[in-house]
Structure formats: structure tokens, C-alpha cells
Amino acid sequence: MDRVELKIFIGMSRAINKINRATNKVYGKYGLTSGQFAVLEALYHKGDLSVGEVQEKILTTSGTIPVIVRNLEKEGLVEKTKDDEDKRRFILHITKKGRDLMDLVYPENEAIIVSMINTWNKEEQEQILKYMKKFAGIES
Secondary structure, three states: OOOHHHHHHHHHHHHHHHHHHHHHHHHHHOOOOHHHHHHHHHHHHHOOEEHHHHHHHHOOOOOOHHHHHHHHHHOOOEEEEEOOOOOOOEEEEEOHHHHHHHHHHHHHHHHHHHHHHOOOOHHHHHHHHHHHHHHHOOOO
């Protein structure tokens, strides 16, 4: 395997897997899956969102969202109501219990990610960000 492209791909995959393993430990400690955390985090930072908007923000498939939302509702972490303007849509709202949980989970999760990214100095971080944006087709 002499192709640098494949080495980059493997390196990116390993980095994401390492971060996912560390952050999954945080979610698990609080009884959450990564999907549940992602939904709560979107609502925590963005406020009430439709199910479709949450799905877009967390980059998941439509098939997994109903299960995630149903489980979060059972735990009393989110509420789902019909949209007043479009009865086919549902709006998700993070409850006080959900917000209180995220007040604990989010800072711990953020600290782990920041710690791992700080493996690189600020200049390296800026370069990596630049390359990731270029790869994604986002020009800064």
C-alpha cells in the first residue's frame, strides 16, 4: 500500500474511531447512545427543531430517528408535538431533565474532544481545518 491517498483515508478513519471510542464512553456513562446524544446536543444548542431538521443536523438516516426519539421520550428527555403550521411535521423540544443531563454530559464530551485535538498545536489545527474544509468543498 504505497498510495498516500489510502494512507490518508486510513489515518482519518483511525482518528475518528479513536474520538468515537472516547466519546462513547462519556455517553455510556450517562446511559446514552451516540445517536441520542446527537439529538439532545442539537436541541440543546439550537432549540426546538423538527424531526427532519434534527436528522439533517446530525447526519443520520430517517430510519434511526424514530427509534432514537421514542427512547428519548420514554426517558423524559425530549417531548414531541405536532407542528401547528404543518400537522404532518413533529417538533422536538428538550425537557428540563434533558437540559440538566446535557449540562453534565456536554462539557465532559467537549473536554475530551478538545484534549484529543490539542495533540496538534494551533498552527497544525488550522491547517487540518483548512484541509477538511477543502475536502468537504467548503471554501473559507
